[in-house]
Amino acid sequence: MNFDNYILDPSIYDEMFLPGGEPRPHAQxxxxxxxxxxxxxxxxxxxxxxxxxxxxxxxxxxxxxxxxEERIIPVDPIPRIITASDWYTLSRGLEQRVRALNNFLExxxxxxxxxxxxxxxxxxxxxCPQFRPEMRDFRQPYGSWVAVCGTDVIRVDDEFRxxxxxxxxxxxxxxxxxxxxxxxxxxxxxxxxxxxQEVEQYGAALQATLRELSPNGKPDPALALMTPGVxxxxxxxxxxxxxxxxxxxxxxxxxxxxxxVVYMRTTEGLRQVDVIYRRIDDDFLDPQVFxxxxxxxxxxxxxxxxxxxxxxxxxxxxGVADDKSVYVYVPDMIRYYLGQEAILxxxxxxxxxxxxxxxxxxxxxxxxxxxRVGESGGYGMIIGPHATQEERDEYAKAVRAxxxxxxxxxxxxxxxxxxxxxxxxxxxxxxxxxFILNGLQTRIVPGAFCRVALRxxxxxxxxxxxxxxxxxxxxxxx
Amino acid sequence: MLSRSxxxxxxxxxxxxxxxxxxxxxxxxxxxxxxxPVREIHFGWNRIxxxxxxxxxxxxxxxxxxxxYVLADSFALADDMTFERTNPSSVYSCFAQGRENARHTxxxxxxxxxxxxxxxxxRLQQQNMASVWRWEPRAFYQELVTDIETFGGLAECTMxxxxxxxxxxxxRLVERxxxxxxxxxxxxxxxxxxxxxxxxxxxxxxxxxxFYALEVYNHAYTVAVLPDRVMDLLVSDPLLPESLGxxxxxxxxxxxxxxxxxxxxxxxxxxxxxxxxxxxINYEWPDEExxxxxxxxxxxxxxxxxxLITEAYFDYPIQEPA
Numbered sequence: 001m002n003f004d005n006y007i008l009d010p011s012i013y014d015e016m017f018l019p020g021g022e023p024r025p026h027a028q029x030x031x032x033x034x035x036x037x038x039x040x041x042x043x044x045x046x047x048x049x050x051x052x053x054x055x056x057x058x059x060x061x062x063x064x065x066x067x068x069e070e071r072i073i074p075v076d077p078i079p080r081i082i083t084a085s086d087w088y089t090l091s092r093g094l095e096q097r098v099r100a101l102n103n104f105l106e107x108x109x110x111x112x113x114x115x116x117x118x119x120x121x122x123x124x125x126x127x128c129p130q131f132r133p134e135m136r137d138f139r140q141p142y143g144s145w146v147a148v149c150g151t152d153v154i155r156v157d158d159e160f161r162x163x164x165x166x167x168x169x170x171x172x173x174x175x176x177x178x179x180x181x182x183x184x185x186x187x188x189x190x191x192x193x194x195x196x197q198e199v200e201q202y203g204a205a206l207q208a209t210l211r212e213l214s215p216n217g218k219p220d221p222a223l224a225l226m227t228p229g230v231x232x233x234x235x236x237x238x239x240x241x242x243x244x245x246x247x248x249x250x251x252x253x254x255x256x257x258x259x260x261v262v263y264m265r266t267t268e269g270l271r272q273v274d275v276i277y278r279r280i281d282d283d284f285l286d287p288q289v290f291x292x293x294x295x296x297x298x299x300x301x302x303x304x305x306x307x308x309x310x311x312x313x314x315x316x317x318x319g320v321a322d323d324k325s326v327y328v329y330v331p332d333m334i335r336y337y338l339g340q341e342a343i344l345x346x347x348x349x350x351x352x353x354x355x356x357x358x359x360x361x362x363x364x365x366x367x368x369x370x371x372r373v374g375e376s377g378g379y380g381m382i383i384g385p386h387a388t389q390e391e392r393d394e395y396a397k398a399v400r401a402x403x404x405x406x407x408x409x410x411x412x413x414x415x416x417x418x419x420x421x422x423x424x425x426x427x428x429x430x431x432x433x434x435f436i437l438n439g440l441q442t443r444i445v446p447g448a449f450c451r452v453a454l455r456x457x458x459x460x461x462x463x464x465x466x467x468x469x470x471x472x473x474x475x476x477x478x
Numbered sequence: 479m480l481s482r483s484x485x486x487x488x489x490x491x492x493x494x495x496x497x498x499x500x501x502x503x504x505x506x507x508x509x510x511x512x513x514x515p516v517r518e519i520h521f522g523w524n525r526i527x528x529x530x531x532x533x534x535x536x537x538x539x540x541x542x543x544x545x546x547y548v549l550a551d552s553f554a555l556a557d558d559m560t561f562e563r564t565n566p567s568s569v570y571s572c573f574a575q576g577r578e579n580a581r582h583t584x585x586x587x588x589x590x591x592x593x594x595x596x597x598x599x600x601r602l603q604q605q606n607m608a609s610v611w612r613w614e615p616r617a618f619y620q621e622l623v624t625d626i627e628t629f630g631g632l633a634e635c636t637m638x639x640x641x642x643x644x645x646x647x648x649x650r651l652v653e654r655x656x657x658x659x660x661x662x663x664x665x666x667x668x669x670x671x672x673x674x675x676x677x678x679x680x681x682x683x684x685x686x687x688x689f690y691a692l693e694v695y696n697h698a699y700t701v702a703v704l705p706d707r708v709m710d711l712l713v714s715d716p717l718l719p720e721s722l723g724x725x726x727x728x729x730x731x732x733x734x735x736x737x738x739x740x741x742x743x744x745x746x747x748x749x750x751x752x753x754x755x756x757x758x759i760n761y762e763w764p765d766e767e768x769x770x771x772x773x774x775x776x777x778x779x780x781x782x783x784x785x786l787i788t789e790a791y792f793d794y795p796i797q798e799p800a
Contacts, residue, residue, distance in 0.1 A: 054600065055593050055596055055597040055600070056589070056592070056593050056596065057581075057592075057596050230578075230581055230582050235581075239581075239584045239585045240585070242585040243584075243585040248479070248480045248483070249480070249483070249585050250480060251482065253482070254480055254481070254482050256796060264480060265480070265481045265482070265796070266479055266480055266481055266740075267479055267480075267481050267484045267641060267645075267736065267739060267740070267791040267792075268737070268739070268740055269739075269740030269794075270740075270796065
């Protein structure tokens with residue numbers, strides 16, 4: 001099926017086509033292969049991929065009004081291609097960023113020099129709900145507060161930009177691997193001839209990272225992945241990763257803390273746990289320290305970590321570094337801690353806590369995206385141009401009432417890629433979430449979860465808002 | 479392994495085994511609707527409801543009315559036992575519970591086992607009694623039985639036979655043993671309860687078919703079906719795959735490979751109980767005059783297995799770390 005009806009917008013970067021309509025050189029073979037497939041063949045491919053995802057139940061749980069719904073992650077079989085040189089820039093930039101963020105966390109919960117040196121205003125940190133004073137003077141092996149980071153990257157014009165850092169319990173890596181499986185099954189010959197870098201080693205890389213974080217270098221540590229349970233939206237991923245890294249999949253109720261040592265309840269009695277890859281939010285982790293009403297956590301786990309008897313990855317309190325306001329200061333952190341300029345730029349951002357930014361935001365609401373700093377997953381935000389006047393007025397009221405809770409960004413015309421939509425090729429906006437692992441060394445698997453805004457014209461890629469995914473092919477050479 | 483995971487695997491095994499037993503009974507029942515007399519259909523339904531210890535919707539199943547009535551009634555009963563979400567014993571509920579337990583412990587079973595179970599569950603979810611009834615209900619139940627047997631086969635050959643496998647297997651075997659004892663007692667009680675005192679060979683033939691034992695019976699004995707001989711075969715024959723005695727023997731092997739667990743009081747009690755059950759089946763059964771009474775004892779013992787397993791491995795009191 002050809003691309004004759006594919007509508008290019010020259011003002012928006014297309015991942016496959018040059019503005020003039022010619023395929024980009026690195027996407028030429030993909031383009032030609034797709035063009036040679038009949039619409040029947042494409043429908044068969046899509047049907048097969050959907051059936052596999054459904055039978056294997058590769059899902060994301062979405063909470064509606066009534067109850068939790070296990071929803072299959074929609075997958076588009078057409079890969080997005082990233083050249084080796086683009087990946088080189090991206091991975092260097094990501095590594096640099098995660099290094100600075102780790103330095104920042106080590107500093108902010110320790111001497112807090114970045115504040116005393118006047119780089120970041122103190123109220124920025126102290127008023128951030130994700131700043132956990134309980135974590136002061138906490139130590140992580142190798143200063144690795146963030147062991148697993150999922151960074152959202154968009155391409156604007158011909159440049160990658162960081163949309164946000166996810167430093168708490170980022171998810172999506174299991175879909176990266178599922179999407180790869182789907183793409184290989186759909187376009188096997190093309191895959192072979194395209195010299196794509198593998199991503200399946202992610203589990204091994206994660207395991208190696210977690211083992212490096214073993215408390216006091218204890219050899220052969222017992223790993224556990226801590227999940228809030230089967231009703232969590234990312235439960236599929238928790239299960240998947242537990243299997244990949246050979247960890248027990250534990251819930252809070254499986255853990256017992258005695259004398260500042262964490263044990264899990266097994267069929268052979270209590271067994272010590274050394275490293276916990278926790279996929280449960282800070283709030284629920286330990287009712288003795290954070291939310292007292294949490295039934296999902298394990299009492300005493302923070303104390304055990306503080307005593308150096310167990311490592312929590314990621315460390316509690318990392319959320320202060322991915323706060324949507326603190327984000328503005330990441331380039332300053334890179335300069336401050338590493339003495340370098342940021343390789344990957346941020347998106348222009350207005351902090352409504354600053355009077356001039358607030359005024360600008362309220363005056364230009366129709367052209368801006370405004371987000372609540374404490375929310376994630378596409379919740380609590382407004383896309384000015386897509387909202388009605390009433391919605392904007394309503395939102396403006398909330399911004400005026402608590403300006404510090406909001407940030408604003410110009411609507412990004414981030415890139416689009418061809419997707420198979422009801423049997424036709426149509427452009428859809430896409431972002432990129434690569435995963436960075438950080439233990440004794442930094443590891444980045446050459447790939448990412450590419451999120452797709454499936455509705456025509458939509459800019460919302462979040463899985464919780466009905467977004468889908470597609471595979472990302474990082475080429476071995478240009 | 480983690481106690482909670484072990485418990486989920488155990489329940490996964492139990493629910494799927496229960497769904498399989500039920501599907502086999504319903505498969506026979508739907509076959510009997512084609513050509514068997516009303517009395518036999520009636521007997522079959524009563525046996526099923528006694529087996530799951532549930533009152534049929536609308537109270538007692540009546541043996542009266544014309545053929546049309548029996549068929550209409552059968553539709554409602556089959557629906558109740560197959561798709562009724564509020565009936566915890568329905569095939570659907572067993573599948574849903576089995577799948578839920580599998581979801582909790584999906585990292586402990588092979589992807590092949592999960593996909594088999596999930597695909598089967600998704601197919602079941604898309605059907606209803608009217609659509610099944612319109613074509614061939616027998617084939618519908620047969621497919622489910624095949625799915626569950628495929629599940630068992632895949633588990634056998636794709637899972638590493640460590641504790642994960644043992645707990646899954648333990649669940650299946652405990653359910654199989656309990657189910658066999660309960661079904662035999664339901665057969666006897668239904669026969670006693672029916673107003674006619676005469677013995678109906680075909681009711682016992684159908685019981686043999688539930689256990690895949692009709693041909694074996696014909697081969698080992700004669701074609702004359704006698705209740706005592708049927709019971710001998712189903713209770714104590716060590717070569718019949720799903721006999722009570724064989725299931726208890728296999729439970730013993732699984733427990734031996736798991737070990738007695740962290741709570742030795744229950745662990746040892748469990749081992750003794752398995753020994754006692756084996757002895758009742760292998761040594762007392764052949765000479766026993768009061769077989770029904772012995773069968774009730776065995777059935778009680780099989781129920782007790784569950785509580786001891788739970789206490790020995792899953793819900794044990796926490797002592798100080800080893």
